[in-house]
Amino acid sequence: MKYDIIVIGFGKAGKTLAAKAGALGKKVALIERSPQMYGGTCINIGCIPTKRLVTAAKEAQFVNNNVEGDYYTLSIQTKDKLITALRAKNLGMLKDNPNIDVIDGVGYFLDKNSVEILTADGSKCLIDGDTIVINTGSKEADAPFEVKSDIAYTSSEILNLKTLPKHLVIVGNGFIGLEFASMFAGFGSKVTIVGRGKFMKNEDDDVANSVKEALVAQGIEILEDCNISSLMGRGLNFSQGGMSKSIIADAFLLAMGRKAVTEGLNLDKVGVKIDEKGNIVVNEFLQTDTPNIYAVGDVRGGELFTYTSLDDFRIVFDKIFGKGERSTKNRAIHANTLFTQTPLAKVGLSQKEATALGKDIKILKLSMSAVPGAKVVNHDIGMLKAIVDNKSGEILGAAFHCIYAHEIINEVAIAMNFKANAGFFKNQIFTHPSISEALNDLFGQF
Numbered sequence: 001m002k003y004d005i006i007v008i009g010f011g012k013a014g015k016t017l018a019a020k021a022g023a024l025g026k027k028v029a030l031i032e033r034s035p036q037m038y039g040g041t042c043i044n045i046g047c048i049p050t051k052r053l054v055t056a057a058k059e060a061q062f063v064n065n066n067v068e069g070d071y072y073t074l075s076i077q078t079k080d081k082l083i084t085a086l087r088a089k090n091l092g093m094l095k096d097n098p099n100i101d102v103i104d105g106v107g108y109f110l111d112k113n114s115v116e117i118l119t120a121d122g123s124k125c126l127i128d129g130d131t132i133v134i135n136t137g138s139k140e141a142d143a144p145f146e147v148k149s150d151i152a153y154t155s156s157e158i159l160n161l162k163t164l165p166k167h168l169v170i171v172g173n174g175f176i177g178l179e180f181a182s183m184f185a186g187f188g189s190k191v192t193i194v195g196r197g198k199f200m201k202n203e204d205d206d207v208a209n210s211v212k213e214a215l216v217a218q219g220i221e222i223l224e225d226c227n228i229s230s231l232m233g234r235g236l237n238f239s240q241g242g243m244s245k246s247i248i249a250d251a252f253l254l255a256m257g258r259k260a261v262t263e264g265l266n267l268d269k270v271g272v273k274i275d276e277k278g279n280i281v282v283n284e285f286l287q288t289d290t291p292n293i294y295a296v297g298d299v300r301g302g303e304l305f306t307y308t309s310l311d312d313f314r315i316v317f318d319k320i321f322g323k324g325e326r327s328t329k330n331r332a333i334h335a336n337t338l339f340t341q342t343p344l345a346k347v348g349l350s351q352k353e354a355t356a357l358g359k360d361i362k363i364l365k366l367s368m369s370a371v372p373g374a375k376v377v378n379h380d381i382g383m384l385k386a387i388v389d390n391k392s393g394e395i396l397g398a399a400f401h402c403i404y405a406h407e408i409i410n411e412v413a414i415a416m417n418f419k420a421n422a423g424f425f426k427n428q429i430f431t432h433p434s435i436s437e438a439l440n441d442l443f444g445q446f
Contacts (some may be wrong), residue, residue: 003029005320006115006129008107008265011040012309013296013316014135015090020317022099029127030094031107031117038102039090041137041298042306044083045156050179052079053159054339057186072164072187079159103127109266112290131292131320134265134272134280138258138298143171146230152252155180165189165251169236171228172255173199175338178215180253182340185218192221192247194238199224203399204351206365207344210383210401214342217381260299277301284327285319286312294319305336333416337406342381345409348397348416351387360390364422366442368402373433379403384442386412386422393421393446404435411436422446 005021007014010032018028037044056075063071094100105119115132117125140154153161155176168184170177173195185191193215199222200208212222226245228238231254236247260279267274272288272295273281279301286294296312298304311331318326335347354361364386374380382401389396398412415424422443430437 001029001125001127003027003101003127003129004131005029006107006127006132007031007135008115008133009040009135009137009261009297009299010038010090010102011135011137011297012042012306013313014133015040015094016310016313017133017296017317018094018100019097020313021321022094022097024321025099028100029103029129030100031103031105031115033104033106035104036087038087040135040306040309042309043086043090045159047306048086049079049083049159050155050183051339052082054179054183054186054341057183058341060187073162075187076160076162106264108264109270109272112270112292131294133316134262134288134293134295134299135297136261136265136299138304139261140254141257141259143231143254143256145228146232147254149231149233149252151234151250152231152254155253155255158251158253161251165249167192167249168251168253169194169247169249170253170255171231171236172196172253172257173222173224174255174257176257177253177255178211179339180255181220182215182218185215185220186341190219190221192223192249194223194226194228194236194247196226196228197224202352204385206383207350207385207399207401211338211340211342211344214381214401215340218341258298258304260301262299275301284329285324286315286328287319303336307334333413335406335409335413337409339406342379342401342403343405344399344401345405346397346399347409347413348395349387350397350399351385354387354396359396361396362388362390362446364388364442364445366438366445368438370441371402371435371438373435373437374403376433377403377435384438386442388422388443388446393423395420395422395424395443402435402438408436408439411439 004026005028007018007030018030022028094102105117107115107117110116114128164187167190169192170181171194173193181191181193226238226240230237234248271290275281280295280299282295282300294316297309315326338344366384368374368380368382385399387397395416400409425439425443
């Protein structure tokens with residue numbers, strides 16, 4: 001069968017492209033290997049279920065401490081209902097369009113225009129497309145040490161753990177590991193983070209320390225610079241500072257990062273290259289070395305966020321149906337967030353990055369203990385930090401470790417896209433009491 005567009009994988013970028021192209025009357029095929037992944041990583045095993053549980057964990061402090069485990073189980077059930085509904089909605093969005101065929105199976109290239117599909121029943125079918133979009137996403141990276149344990153989980157698997165572990169050990173101190181640590185601690189688990197390197201080594205020291213203090217205040221134990229040798233049964237074996245150690249726990253989360261899913265696509269047959277990290281190589285328009293084949297979302301590496309995947313759709317859609325002006329080079333400035341109990345949101349350059357670039361900067365900082373709005377909501381943990389040009393006051397970056405950080409950081413991102421300087425926020429009129437009004441005092445320091 002012949003299609004205008006073939007999408008391999010039901011992720012954010014691919015499903016949105018399929019819907020928009022189908023609405024234009026184009027014939028589209030979308031191939032997905034698992035009905036449990038309709039809608040992609042975000043709604044099934046990523047941002048939506050994790051943030052639903054992060055929110056539930058914050059609510060846990062208001063329940064009877066005697067039934068914390070029951071509340072956790074209830075929260076898992078509520079999460080499952082939400083994801084089931086969203087998955088059905090995403091499928092319906094495409095299947096309701098007669099121009100779109102959703103095909104269950106594993107797709108792989110035969111040539112640059114042909115994809116063979118191995119379906120669940122073992123049969124094969126061949127389809128052809130003028131444009132093919134790879135949207136296969138990413139998966140958990142394998143642990144670089146021996147693992148023999150039936151209580152070791154990936155971030156996807158632990159989302160389905162029905163019983164709250166008394167002691168959870170998280171191997172890895174990246175964003176995924178820290179979010180799960182804060183979440184399970186909120187539900188009442190004892191949590192130990194075992195990191196292979198320095199805690200949040202890529203962040204400014206003051207920002208990393210603020211996050212660390214907040215996690216420790218939650219009761220989370222943080223171990224850094226650990227050399228892990230094995231996970232056997234209920235015991236994690238490692239060394240720290242030259243001393244051999246082990247931890248016995250009820251559950252282990254292996255949060256070792258993520259890697260692109262490219263196995264079995266037959267990329268070599270169609271001239272699609274991957275880099276040293278296993279990500280598909282693309283140009284600024286997200287085209288591979290074979291121009292009619294695109295790669296979008298996590299499979300191309302870089303920022304593994306659903307909103308950048310959505311912007312990938314915008315770039316590809318403009319390339320195929322528009323003027324071809326959008327690209328990764330003119331992508332809008334945007335933020336990212338670590339959803340711990342006190343979230344950390346960042347945009348632009350850090351102090352480390354600005355210094356490395358040789359920029360003449362001024363650092364602005366404000367403790368949340370000085371913010372009336374934070375007192376009102378009884379959450380004055382953390383700090384606000386901004387990096388501005390020392391002469392012009394142009395905002396170069398910000399890191400907010402505070403309640404509602406994931407919301408107010410967007411205000412700064414918009415301002416940065418318009419090349420705003422510190423005076424923009426210094427003189428802005430905000431509602432009171434709010435967290436946003438702290439921007440008056442933060443940028444008023446310039």
